[in-house]
Amino acid sequence: MLPLPFDPISQWSTPARPLWRCGHGHRVRGSLNGKTFSxxxxxxxxxxxxLLEDSLATTAELAxxxxxxxxxxxxxx
Numbered sequence: 373m374l375p376l377p378f379d380p381i382s383q384w385s386t387p388a389r390p391l392w393r394c395g396h397g398h399r400v401r402g403s404l405n406g407k408t409f410s411x412x413x414x415x416x417x418x419x420x421x422x423l424l425e426d427s428l429a430t431t432a433e434l435a436x437x438x439x440x441x442x443x444x445x446x447x448x449x
Contacts, residue, residue, distance in 0.1 A: 374422040374442070380413050384446050388415070402444040407432045410447060 380398050381387060388396040397414035400422070412423045422444070434440065 374424060374440070376413060376420040376422055376444075378420070380420060380446075386446060399447040400444050401447040402442060404428060404442050405432045405434070405440055413444075 380400075384398070386398065388398060391397045391399065391412050391414070395414060397412045399410070400413055401408070401410045403409070404424070407428060409424070409428050411425070411428075414421055414423060422442070432440070
């Protein structure tokens with residue numbers, strides 16, 4: 373999980389939508405250190421988090437605590 377420095381509801385002017393049986397959030401697409409991905413943004417404990425697959429961390433050669441470049445946009449599909 374990657375913390376987001378913004379509220380996607382106010383930033384993108386779109387409400388959270390059902391993602392799975394018990395959760396709501398935003399489907400997104402973007403790039404992480406130049407590697408493209410699709411993922412979800414969810415709210416937990418008053419903060420927003422980007423949920424990333426472990427395989428993306430491996431592909432993007434990430435390490436815990438590392439700074440990353442992220443481009444993110446809503447995926448309305």
